[in-house]
Amino acid sequence: MNAAPQRPSFDARVHAALGNPLLKVAIDRTTGNARSKRAAAMAAWPGFAAARELGRDIKDHVIAHLDHYLVQFERNALASGAQIHWARNGPEACEMVVAICRKAGARSVTRAKSMLGEEIGLPHALEAAGIERVETDLAEHIIQLAGDPPSHIVWPALHKTREQVAELFRAHHHDPGALASVEAMVASARHELRSRFLAADVGISGANFLVADTGAVCTVTNEGNAELTTTPPRVHIVTAGIEKLVPSTAHAMTLLRLLVRSATGAELTQYTTFHCGPKRPGDLDGPTEFHIVLVDGGRTRMLAEGLADMLRCIRCGACLNHCVVYRQIGGHAYGSTYPGPMGSVLTPMLTGLAQSKDLPRACTLNGQCQEVCPVAIPLPTLLRGWRSRLWSSGLESLTVRQGLAVWRFLALHPALYRRVSGWAVRIMSWFARGGWIRRMPLAGGWTRERDLPRPPDRTFIAQYRRRMRRP
Amino acid sequence: MSDARSTILSAVSSALERRRGGSPAAEEATIAAEAERLRARADATRPDRLRGGPETAFLERLVSAAVAASAERVATLAEFPAAVRRYLTAKGLASSVAMQPHPDLLALDWPQIETHGQIHIDEPVAVGLALGAIAETGTLVFHSGPTSPTLFAFLPAHHIVAIEARRIWSWLEDYADAIAGRAQPRNVNLITGPSGTTDIEGTLVRGAHGPGWLHVVLVGSADAQQSSNN
Numbered sequence: 001m002n003a004a005p006q007r008p009s010f011d012a013r014v015h016a017a018l019g020n021p022l023l024k025v026a027i028d029r030t031t032g033n034a035r036s037k038r039a040a041a042m043a044a045w046p047g048f049a050a051a052r053e054l055g056r057d058i059k060d061h062v063i064a065h066l067d068h069y070l071v072q073f074e075r076n077a078l079a080s081g082a083q084i085h086w087a088r089n090g091p092e093a094c095e096m097v098v099a100i101c102r103k104a105g106a107r108s109v110t111r112a113k114s115m116l117g118e119e120i121g122l123p124h125a126l127e128a129a130g131i132e133r134v135e136t137d138l139a140e141h142i143i144q145l146a147g148d149p150p151s152h153i154v155w156p157a158l159h160k161t162r163e164q165v166a167e168l169f170r171a172h173h174h175d176p177g178a179l180a181s182v183e184a185m186v187a188s189a190r191h192e193l194r195s196r197f198l199a200a201d202v203g204i205s206g207a208n209f210l211v212a213d214t215g216a217v218c219t220v221t222n223e224g225n226a227e228l229t230t231t232p233p234r235v236h237i238v239t240a241g242i243e244k245l246v247p248s249t250a251h252a253m254t255l256l257r258l259l260v261r262s263a264t265g266a267e268l269t270q271y272t273t274f275h276c277g278p279k280r281p282g283d284l285d286g287p288t289e290f291h292i293v294l295v296d297g298g299r300t301r302m303l304a305e306g307l308a309d310m311l312r313c314i315r316c317g318a319c320l321n322h323c324v325v326y327r328q329i330g331g332h333a334y335g336s337t338y339p340g341p342m343g344s345v346l347t348p349m350l351t352g353l354a355q356s357k358d359l360p361r362a363c364t365l366n367g368q369c370q371e372v373c374p375v376a377i378p379l380p381t382l383l384r385g386w387r388s389r390l391w392s393s394g395l396e397s398l399t400v401r402q403g404l405a406v407w408r409f410l411a412l413h414p415a416l417y418r419r420v421s422g423w424a425v426r427i428m429s430w431f432a433r434g435g436w437i438r439r440m441p442l443a444g445g446w447t448r449e450r451d452l453p454r455p456p457d458r459t460f461i462a463q464y465r466r467r468m469r470r471p
Numbered sequence: 472m473s474d475a476r477s478t479i480l481s482a483v484s485s486a487l488e489r490r491r492g493g494s495p496a497a498e499e500a501t502i503a504a505e506a507e508r509l510r511a512r513a514d515a516t517r518p519d520r521l522r523g524g525p526e527t528a529f530l531e532r533l534v535s536a537a538v539a540a541s542a543e544r545v546a547t548l549a550e551f552p553a554a555v556r557r558y559l560t561a562k563g564l565a566s567s568v569a570m571q572p573h574p575d576l577l578a579l580d581w582p583q584i585e586t587h588g589q590i591h592i593d594e595p596v597a598v599g600l601a602l603g604a605i606a607e608t609g610t611l612v613f614h615s616g617p618t619s620p621t622l623f624a625f626l627p628a629h630h631i632v633a634i635e636a637r638r639i640w641s642w643l644e645d646y647a648d649a650i651a652g653r654a655q656p657r658n659v660n661l662i663t664g665p666s667g668t669t670d671i672e673g674t675l676v677r678g679a680h681g682p683g684w685l686h687v688v689l690v691g692s693a694d695a696q697q698s699s700n701n
Contacts, residue, residue: 216659257643268661
């Protein structure tokens with residue numbers, strides 16, 4: 001692995017994001033839309049609570065028998081004519097994909113959005129191998145032109161306003177057209193990418209589900225780009241995490257109901273496709289080679305190290321849309337492939353806790369993410385687990401450790417705690433002007449950005465005692 | 472890369488063994504029985520959509536704002552070409568269409584319409600016959616094959632599709648059960664409305680890469696046969 005390039009700290013990235021007014025507008029537009037559409041879809045579905053439990057149990061069942069289902073999937077996929085490859089990690093998976101492309105003599109590759117592809121660094125690996133990569137999902141096309149990483153797992157270009165998209169298309173499209181409306185921008189991208197679909201030698205997609213009893217790979221899209229990516233080229237390559245299995249097509253249906261409503265508020269995406277093997281004799285279109293690369297990439301470690309609940313994740317993005325932190329700072333500030341609550345659970349596993357120790361802390365533990373999760377992943381509990389591990393592995397800073405030691409001592413001596421907190425509220429009120437504290441020693445981290453409300457004159461316990469004394 | 476395969480599978484097995492506290496893995500039959508119990512639980516969770524029967528539910532869902540297809544009914548497949556012609560006239564489209572090479576469509580008479588069997592990258596109109604439909608979600612089902620190439624559903628600007636009423640399944644699981652244990656086609660395409668995207672500021676725009684318009688012609692009525700028996 002290459003050494004990670006020097007990049008700004010988490011605090012610096014958050015600071016930059018908070019200071020960007022356009023970003024806040026862009027985040028609010030898309031996540032606000034997503035939240036209200038999801039709420040409407042759930043309100044119209046009385047069975048949601050039961051379906052959510054079922055979704056959780058289906059995924060737990062698969063994970064509890066993952067070895068069985070992996071072997072069953074492999075057997076059925078091979079029988080359909082697919083070629084199966086196993087990769088222990090991202091670099092190994094990328095190597096395999098590049099090797100298949102080279103063997104096919106591929107110059108141009110189309111790609112349908114896949115978060116696993118981003119996770120394993122496939123865009124970069126293709127570029128490094130000198131293979132032209134054409135992103136076909138509209139959002140991925142936008143961020144490819146901009147040279148940005150994705151900022152959301154469902155809407156990767158969520159951070160771009162329509163004006164910024166128009167500018168990119170004007171600069172990069174061969175025949176951009178007028179670009180006066182979002183409709184015109186979508187038409188411009190359609191026109192630009194049309195011929196690229198048919199010219200590609202290889203099409204690469206991810207997988208939303210791997211169906212064990214048929215060996216099929218399920219993808220969901222609204223644009224139709226996945227099928228245009230995977231049908232015309234001679235070779236179709238799927239990269240999929242090993243946790244994507246479901247027992248059968250019927251089980252996939254429950255998860256599809258949950259996934260799509262949670263992601264966009266629709267009941268089903270426009271295109272739900274089960275890809276099973278290469279072109280059959282007599283078929284008039286379809287690839288002659290169908291490859292599936294099954295990637296571990298830390299998933300077996302998650303299974304072994306107490307993060308099996310996270311393997312249920314179906315990547316709907318609802319936890320991002322409902323996270324008060326994500327909605328302020330957006331996806332890029334997290335500095336990882338997966339942002340938001342699910343990302344803060346996954347990233348320490350994927351990149352190491354020392355490199356991502358700020359992420360489990362970037363959470364208020366308000367529990368919204370768990371509440372909206374369609375497979376009931378206890379995200380706050382998992383984030384707290386990372387915080388405990390930060391503490392036990394000595395990754396917390398000396399200031400935090402000393403501060404907590406002082407707090408612990410006081411908490412174990414209640415009489416002293418009451419006295420000290422009584423002093424503290426009195427001292428704080430000296431600095432208050434008109435109900436707010438503008439500046440105070442030791443509180444610069446707070447007051448630099450905003451005022452601190454003046455606390456009551458007495459602590460809760462003091463007030464409680466005084467009231468109890470009254471007849 | 473069989474090395475990676477055995478590494479991954481043994482890592483999975485040893486992690487699972489630790490989770491089970493060393494007890495042996497479940498037998499295949501036990502796993503299958505558990506999966507079947509999970510499958511059976513789905514029926515109670517499905518959205519209540521089927522009032523008025525599958526045909527009514529399918530058409531209502533199809534033309535709802537969320538799916539945004541258009542639809543009409545005809546009595547027999549022989550009336551399909553006239554429905555296509557009406558659609559072309561209403562939309563001001565040229566009378567040249569790509570025809571999905573399905574024998575039932577090829578057997579029809581197509582007066583005043585020029586049909587061709589090849590589909591062009593910027594094809595204005597394609598005419599097709601779906602294998603089936605799902606009422607719950609307003610979904611058309613296509614299986615790829617010699618009489619149903621995949622690209623006919625993805626390249627045209629307008630996709631006009633005939634579907635026979637007797638081929639409507641009520642729920643997503645009904646379709647899944649119907650194909651269970653059978654040979655799978657290369658592609659199963661479940662199509663729910665015309666293509667769309669919300670990738671720019673969450674604004675919905677139709678006609679992203681796939682068709683911008685989907686028109687469904689429901690042929691015959693299985694519900695009507697039942698009610699005429701009353």
